[in-house]
Amino acid sequence: MTPPAPASNRDRSAEGRGTGPTPSQTVGPFYGYALPFPGGGDLAPAGAPDAITVHGRVRDGAGDAVPDALLEFWQADPAGNLAGAPGSLRRDPVTGAVMGRNGVDFTGFGRVATDADGHWALRTLPPGNGHISVCVFARGLLHHLFTRVYLAHDPFLDTLPADRGRTLLAEREREGVYRFDIHLQGEKETVFLDFG
Amino acid sequence: MSLTQADIDREIAERRAAAVPGDHPARDYAPYRSTLLRHPKQPPVAVTDPEAAELTGPVFGVTDVTALDNDLTRQHAGEPLGERITVRGRVTDRHGRPVRGQLVEIWQANASGRYPHQRDDHPAPLDPNFTGVGRCLTGDDGEYAFTTIKPGAYPWRNHVNAWRPAHIHFSLFGTAFAQRLVTQMYFPGDPLFPYDPILQSVTDDRARQRLVAAYEHGLSVPEWSLGYRWDIVLDGPAATWTEEGR
Numbered sequence A: 001m002t003p004p005a006p007a008s009n010r011d012r013s014a015e016g017r018g019t020g021p022t023p024s025q026t027v028g029p030f031y032g033y034a035l036p037f038p039g040g041g042d043l044a045p046a047g048a049p050d051a052i053t054v055h056g057r058v059r060d061g062a063g064d065a066v067p068d069a070l071l072e073f074w075q076a077d078p079a080g081n082l083a084g085a086p087g088s089l090r091r092d093p094v095t096g097a098v099m100g101r102n103g104v105d106f107t108g109f110g111r112v113a114t115d116a117d118g119h120w121a122l123r124t125l126p127p128g129n130g131h132i133s134v135c136v137f138a139r140g141l142l143h144h145l146f147t148r149v150y151l152a153h154d155p156f157l158d159t160l161p162a163d164r165g166r167t168l169l170a171e172r173e174r175e176g177v178y179r180f181d182i183h184l185q186g187e188k189e190t191v192f193l194d195f196g
Numbered sequence B: 001m002s003l004t005q006a007d008i009d010r011e012i013a014e015r016r017a018a019a020v021p022g023d024h025p026a027r028d029y030a031p032y033r034s035t036l037l038r039h040p041k042q043p044p045v046a047v048t049d050p051e052a053a054e055l056t057g058p059v060f061g062v063t064d065v066t067a068l069d070n071d072l073t074r075q076h077a078g079e080p081l082g083e084r085i086t087v088r089g090r091v092t093d094r095h096g097r098p099v100r101g102q103l104v105e106i107w108q109a110n111a112s113g114r115y116p117h118q119r120d121d122h123p124a125p126l127d128p129n130f131t132g133v134g135r136c137l138t139g140d141d142g143e144y145a146f147t148t149i150k151p152g153a154y155p156w157r158n159h160v161n162a163w164r165p166a167h168i169h170f171s172l173f174g175t176a177f178a179q180r181l182v183t184q185m186y187f188p189g190d191p192l193f194p195y196d197p198i199l200q201s202v203t204d205d206r207a208r209q210r211l212v213a214a215y216e217h218g219l220s221v222p223e224w225s226l227g228y229r230w231d232i233v234l235d236g237p238a239a240t241w242t243e244e245g246r
């Protein structure tokens, strides 16, 4: 009698899992040595005269700082192009360690972890389309959140539920410096966006 | 008042009984206590603009990674402790199209269940020959591969006797910022699955199964490593297009 052929692991598991998207899981508290990279918040090429700083805090529903959030940014260049730039990281030729950006290309992509105060800062160029897209990850957040930083009033803000549009408008603190706080929950809860 | 595993088990069962079908976990999932003050209470606002900036995304290139970035066992002078494994799979969008040339990042605990992070005070040994960070770009068919060691389970303080099943954290980019995914891969047959509120936050049985890799004997390398397959499907806007060569 021939033994039954061993069932393929892959086929057996395929029955129970369907074909939908892979679910999200929290970034957890320990991403800090893996995802942030030197210069992750410095999108503006070195010495760019029109560079701006956008900074703020991430707060929870009790108003406390979130010290273990990771923010990612994606934006157009000053001409409004959303092309990005590949291959701009500099790697140590001996150890392979990430040494930062090449200081020339504008990638449109930033990544910053909050500090112990929940604070983050981005040095970038003004986006030609008026806003910077943000993706928020954190311990305690099972699925990331999208929002946008607007540097000036925009008709999009008028389409949001009453009074909430202003949560996406950065406050101009002084020439070239903008403040943008993210409230995950509570009275000042930031508007989060769903792209379907 | 200390929260017991029995308390958490009851809450997990209640949430599963009440679950609405869905692929992703609800952000408001009380059995994972850190969600309580960190989930928005307002529903997200739908953006349907076909010109939305989030339908494009960052691009990465071959010089953003090095050839050794996907072998976590070769990043130090010596061999790490633990069971050597290879993890392979394909990244596709929800139409089954390969996600090409995009960045995949992983991080994980060592074989003893310890992260080299100052906030990890689990009294298990650090391994001087293992950091636990890897990166690669997906290939022409969306494929990725990592060589690493099997991570250990580790305790956390969600409740008394809370232990995370062994897992590898994954970060993925698609061709649109709106396809971004951070998730965790688990190992088949782990006895800790039913007790873990992070895995159980995915209340749909089939969706939760998709977080578990398959052991595939054909991927094991004789005298070298055990092979696991884990395919990843990125969610994202229906309008997302795939540009050739990206």
Ligand SMILES: [Fe+3]
Binding pocket: A028, A030, B109, B164, B167, B169
């Ligand atoms: Fe972990």
